Amino acid sequence: MRNDWGGQSFPHPPGRLPIVGDGRGIDPSRPLHSMVGHAARLGEPIFEIQVFDQKFVFVASAELAAEMCDEQRFGKSLSPALEALRDFAGDGLFTARTEEPNWRLAHDLLRPAFTRAAMQSYHPIMLETLAELFAYWERLDGPVDVSRDMTKLTLETLARAALSRDFASFEGTEPHPFIAAMVTALTSSQRVATLSGAPGSRLALRRIRKRQQVAQDYVDELLDDIIAARRAEPPSEHDLLGIMLSAKHPETGEQLDDTNIRHQILTFLVAGHETTSGALSFVLYYLSRHPEALAAAHAEADEVLGGDRDAEPTFEQVARFRHLRRVLDEALRLWPTAPAFSRSPRETLTLSTGHVMRPQDWAIVLLPSVHRDQGVWGEDAEEFDPDRFLPENSRGRMPHSYKPWGTGERSCIGRQFAQHESMLVLARLLHRYEITGDPDYQLDIAERLTIVPKGFELRLTPRTPSAGPATEPVDPEPGTEPVDAGGACPFSGAQRDGADAAR
Structure with a gap:
């Protein structure tokens, strides 16, 4: 993962020192904040941070990010943090290299898990799990820890939908041990990536990996037991695990082996629940700070669901929460919970900045900076404003300027699941x-490979919705309707730039 860019240099923060490079200007507990701060101060489309003998190159402008999202010229690369995470998650969909056979095989086999028909089967699971969260809250006194409880909810929902497994997340205030193991793995990967080029770091890396191995052993045993138990049952493709155990590639007849199935399960549990819980937590934070947006969300929930606070949205109704969708999009603009992705060119080329980039070079697209580019989002880009995503305000926006779900064929395969769950949860909760x-409270963000508000609490008061029946269905706005991909993954490389901008 050496990233020397042929000796080329880029703008960098002042005060670079021998050996440690720019490391003194990085808060090890808040590296993302450090990078976003450097991007704002430098004001450059591309910049570098040198840490010991490793060069990290960051893309901070929407225009250059759009250039690197050209799938004909660029593809996904693995940053040092993702390389380190491979020790934990192997060649799962998130950490696999695109050229690895298991990535293509798993991607093709799992497409049916995210069609409209599949999403309809997950809808009652989401409702049931959310009802359990409400019952759990009503047993508690005082405010709720939002990020903790959104994590409980999204892990439990995904475990039930993917594995038909109950993690008993609502039986106590403490999270399932899987959460602690996951946090250890994510923070360890981040630290390994930072220290890997440091002189004399061998002992520190050994200690980090030893702690990570304990988490690894626990997770491997847990998932291997789940896989073995399902192997002993009659074949069924009613969930993700069932698909992975029994599905064969339609052209080659290939199947995933049990080790890779474990990697895929782990990828879905880690990446799938952590990003969604963070998104829900950021949305609730911003709504709690913006009374007009909150009032509009209440009104929309009442309009669709009517006067019964126990009403549950149907599958078709979820697409009608248009204001809430804009709130979600805006929260993810400001704080995309997967805040970066790395890109490398497919062959040597010259960037619009004049830099020559080779296939072995990589750059990290820094999404919080790209999503705050004033040339795209205006002078108030730092402000929360869901109306940015009204169709009339989104029309004509630069393609690829909004990328919270990644880009191209390596974008989030579970995006439809996360969006549907988020809308359902927010609508029911606010109703x-x-x-x-x-x-x-001042927004404090816990940084791992994903980000989530830390220490954010809400006091919940039973609400009486506005009386009256729900309104008649209306056609959803473009980009918000459930996707029927006809058996194909709705969020593969065939994303439309216009849909990206019009959300």
């Missing part, structure tokens, strides 16, 4: 409760 945040 049922008034939410009140601590006015003294």
Whole structure:
């Protein structure tokens, strides 16, 4: 993963030192904030951070990010953090290299898991799990820890939909041990990536990997037991695990082996629940700080669901929460929970900046900076404004300027699941409760490979919705309707730039 770019240099923060390079300007507990701060101060489309003998090159402008999202010229590369995460997640969909056979095989086999018919089968699971969260909340006194409880919810939902497995997340206040193991793995990967080029780091890396191995052993045993138990049952493709165990590639007849199935399960559990819980938490934070947006969300939930606070949205109704969808999009614009992705060219080329980039070179697209590019988002790009995503305001926006789900064929295969779950959860929660945040709380973000608000609490008060029946269905806005991909993955490389901008 050496990234010398043929000796080319880029703008960098002042004060670079011998050996440590720019490391003194990085907060090890908040590296993302450090990079976003450097991007804002430098004001350059591309810049570098030198840490010991490793060069990290960051893309901070929407225009250059769009250039690197050209699938004909660029593809996904693995950053040092993802390379380190391979020790934990192997060649799962998120950490696999595109040229690895298991990536293509798993991607093709799992397409049926995200069609419209599959999403309809997950809908009642999402409703049931959410009802359990509400019952759990009503047993508690005082405010709720939002990120903790959104993590419980999304892990439990995904485990039930993917594995038909109950993790008993609502039986106590502590999260399932899988969460602790996952956090250890993610933070360890981040630290390994940072220290791998440091002189004399061998002992520290050995200690980090030893702690990671404990988490690895626990997770491997847990998932291997689940796989073995399902192998002993009659074949069924009613969930993701069933598909992976029994499906054969339609052209080659190939199947995934049990080790790769474990990697894929782990990838879905880690990447799938962590990003969605963070997105829900950021949405609730911003709604608690913006009374007009919150009032509009309450009104929309009442309009669709009517006067019964126990009403549950049907599958078709989820697409009608248009204001909530804009709120979600705006929260993910400001804080994309998967905040970066890396790109390399398919062959040597010259960037619009004049730099020559070879296939072995990589750059990290820094999404919080790209999503705040004032040339695209205006002078108020730092402000929360869901109306940015109204169709009339999105029309004509630069393609690829909004990428919270990644890009191209390596974009999030489970995006449809995450969006549907998020809309359902937010609509039911806001229909049922008034939410009140601590006015003294300052947004604090926990950084792993994903990001999530830390220490954010809400007080929930039972709410009486506006009386009256739900309105008649209307056609959803473009880009918000459930996708029927006809058996194909709706979020593969065939994404439309216009849909990206019009959300």
